[in-house]
Amino acid sequence: MSYIRLVNVTKRFGNVTAVDNLNLEIGKGECFSMLGPSGCGKTTTLRMVAGFEDLSDGEVWVGDRLLSSPKKHHYTPPENRNFGMVFQAFAVWPHMSVYENVAFPLRLRKLPAAEIEQRTKDALTATNLLKSANESPASLSGGGKQRVALARALAINPDVMLLDEPLSSLDPHLREEMRFEIKDLQRKYGFSIIYVTHDQSEAMALSDRILVMKLGVMQQIDSPLDVYNNPANKFVFSFIGVSSFTDVVWQSGAACIKGDNRPLPQGLVVPARMQGEAVFNLASRPTEIRFTNENDINAVRGVVMRKAFLGEIIDYLVKIGDQEVRVQIGRRDPGPETGEVCYLHFLRPFWYKVDE
Amino acid sequence: MEDIIKVEGVAKAYGKHQVHKGLDLGIKKGECFTLLGPSGCGKTVLIRLIAGHEVPDEGRIIIDNTVVADSASGEYIPPERRGLGIVFQDYAVWPHMTVYDNIAYPLKMEKRPKEEIDKLVMKMIDIVGMKGLDKRLPSELSGGQQQRVALARALVADPSVMLLDEPLSNLDANLREEMRFEIKALQRQFGITVMYVTHDQEVALAISDRIAIMDNNGHIRQIGTPYEIFEKPADLFIFKFMGIANFLGVREENGAYLVGSGTQQVPWEKPQGSGIKNWVAAFRPSDVIISRGGTGLKGIIKRANFLGATMDYMIEIDGEHLRTEIVTHEAISEKLMFNEGEECVVNFRALYWFDAAQMKEVEEL
């Protein structure tokens, strides 16, 4: 059931279209991520939902409340939208104690003193901050500050939580920990999340569904596993994790990797739609390639350019023709040495036209 | 092979803070040697001592058979006459000079003829992939490009040793991965000795011939090849420092070894050692084999995280937690896509046994 609805939402800055005719339906209690490189319009979209940016066109609804609609001259200011929001740079107020930061939105709502205290304490307990309640946020670490921001957003018990790259300012270890905390809080409180990030693994780990955006245009909306397994296009494939794109050409009727005159093995079937393409791409992920032997019907011959032992994994750069492919195997898996000839089995090849 | 850099009994203190004491280290000619340790362990101090920006309180330092600093005789050769190339964390390219002038500077100091300088600098610019950018100012370059200029400047005068002090930590993850391979390639191409200082174990594993692990007290815990350090760690500190580590508490009760607070017995080789009641079984995520049935320790999937290329599971076994990752493609094909709350069976490829008392030191890491 859809709860937050974006209908034909468009945002233009001068001649630049930052968000182009976006339609979204996000369910109650859903964790929805907007993923894309910087400048793809994800933050602008979030800020339109929050009310910090006007819409150039379209409508934003939450439940049966219309929040923004330039056509109907309707605009609810952010302070009346009753959302929780967490920002990348923490945005906790350094002149207030942790407790006062969290109590602030409740005081604005003129709740009875006892209730303010109760709800502030609840939010602080949920974020493990109760013992720091009287401290200044400046004395907390980055993770601590972001907890304060979370608690402050939680305190009003919002139906919708907007998170704008909330973990990018934290170190990797903390980022993972906070990711789990956000997920746990969502389970406990049941709010909907709109989460903006440029980190695909963060989006994958947190979300029920992911929107992938590029230059203001929606590329794919799907569950994390579907985005990974069935990327809608070349851009989505390249954006989800490490990837290699190998140029393939037709040579006297047979598909060959560019610079290599051996036809691709019979196990590696080129889809029919690539017929007639001068150059097209074989796309692969380093974890979905295995070393095999010459006699395998899937074997593509290459030479190991570089082998790097990275602890848990061993990272290879393999040259086929004049193309390079990344391969990663587990540290206990057998693999060739630098300079050796090797044979690759593409376990899950994807095929794309060059400009797809 | 002979040591090109020798550090003998070096001590250095700042006020009351004793950073190094009786430190010995040898770096072999032509190798890529990494000094790896947590931040604040004194590795930068050591590189500064070798470069000559600091003077040791005790001991001596020898570079290429020349004593460059000796506290006993008071000998000290200033940095400009040690013949080293250095790359700093903040690049330290001179903002008022063009790429060309930055790289040419060491050669100008050696008063080489103009044509030779020109030839060497243009060659170097080409090698580090900055062709056509020689007239740019550093402010017009990206972080990665600035670091390339710093590398070229450090290499151009053909130094005996190149010192790199966390050169990649200001770069973003993708660039860092790219640059570490480039540094390695340059080292091979020039056949130069490299001493590399970092706190990032992945970089250290990727580029080094040998790694020295330094702990928070400035002591060197182990020196070895990346493989030795990772697969045969000398102690728990190194094991934990080198990557994601799992620790399973195991207690000994009447000759039986039981996991966590439960009653499951460890099904593998027992630890060697007497008088220790509480053990820790340590292993890497890649050492965990999970399955839906069969023999092994029974556990519950507490958390299942899809991270794209990998599935990340947290498993609870009788109050103890462990993390493992499995390649998504395998998880799908082997039917190992677990949901949270499902039961699973855990086996291990390899284990290290440590005394639980050692855990205290590594908790902070």
Place this chain on the structure above:
Amino acid sequence: MSTIKKDSGFGVAQIILLISIAVLVIFVAWPVLLILFNAFFVDGTFNSSDFYAVLTEPETFQALKNSLIIASMTTIGSTIVGTFFAWLVTRTDLPYKTFMKSLFLVPFMLPSFIGALAWKMLLSPNSGYINTFFMETFGLTEPVFNIYSYFGISLVEVMYLFPFVFIQVCGALERMDPTLEESARISGAGLFTITRKITIPLVLPSIMSGALLIMLYSMAHFGTVAVLGIEQGIYNIPTLIYEKIHQSGGSFDSIRTGTVLATVLVVTAALIIWAQQKVLSRGHYQIIGGKSFRPMELKLRGLRYPLLFFCLAYIGFTILLPTVVIFLVGGVSTYGLPLTWENLSLDNYKYILFEYEVTKDAIFNSVTLGLAAAVITMFAGVMISYVIVKMKVRGKGILEFLGMLPFSVPGSVIALGVILAWSGKFGINLYNTVWIILVAYIARYMAFSLKANSAALEQVHDSLMEASRSCGATMWQSLKDIVIPLVRPGMISAFFLIFLPALRELTVSIMLYAPTTRTIGVAIYTLNEDGETVMSTALAGIALIIIVCGQMLINHFTKKVSE
């Protein structure tokens, strides 16, 4: 390979350190110490009761009170005006904001004593143009406003000092992370609540620090009080010091009163500086953000144009009107004539530029003094800053303290100290020569140079120099190739930071001038005192032109440097 012994006792570093300390001691510390010594020691013995007696003389006590009253009123007024305008140009949708912002900075470059001169002509109770206009037109018997009053003096000071607060608050508001306010908004706070509960508290340290700066400046301010106060017998500490020294011709008693007053001034200034450091260090929040968006703007709606009009009216009344008056009065043949076209000509300007010895000398003196002081302090400043910022030598703590000292020593105190130190008592007599003014300028402007050069040196990270050492350059070579080119912008800005204020300087030179060593400031002031109002005003007009041209030159230059 040859070797160098480490710690060879007396190295280059120690020599630079000693020279630096010597410069600061001779030019800055010694004069100040002489003042303290003279204030507390009578005939070589410590005598604090005498100090107290001088302090409680009605005349001196009144001057202390006056200083406090004027400084307080000025501070409060400037803080309100400065904060309001800063908020208006950074947080509202006021039209032409960037242009308005630069307009509000104009008073910064105008010397307030010239402004005071203009206001005297506009609002003096009997002959001010505005007062006479109203009295004649409406037949009033009383003047509309008497500028010769505490209120009048403070009002004029506010006009010229509020940019101190304005610029600090603008900076804080512009750098502030907009999400700090946005998060309050999404929490449910309206713009008014956000301003009250979030914005103002967060910029409060900046407001306070600007306010304290104004307090410091106003306490030690000479020009406005001298021009507007003396007629009604309103003296503050600096004007009383001047009066004492000037009238008694350097008698022992007047010097003593002067040193006691100067001591009070130094202590007050030190307290204010201390308070400012405290506010800055403790209350300075990390409010600079990561991702930047445009900050929220309050929609002024119907008030947009009325407020713009108000701002323009303020600028017109406080800047344009006095400036126009200066140029007009400078053009009439006799002061008091109505300002009509028939009475105006350029004759006065020609006269003071090409014929009148007093003004010709003054312009020459000011320009040469300014250049000399700027060049000397610029080079001394680089050297001393280098020791403070970059060198690891023992004893640089003293240097840091000495470097901070000039910040808290007001101009009139420096002048008095220089008189004590350089008028023959210690072998060198510079009194009544232009050199004594130069010495005083060096002391006064050293702080500016240290500040600009230290800031530039802080930007030069140690590793830049270490990198050149590793590339084979010696220490001197590295200084020449790396450090000096990189701090050159700092040196140039130090030069201008000294040259321009020195051009319009009054407080120091008024205490030290001799008939042939008047500066522009002194000439304007003394001509005015002697009743040569028209000549004085014409010279003020010329000074304004020089200052504005100089400022434009700087702006042009600094823009080039930053590009």
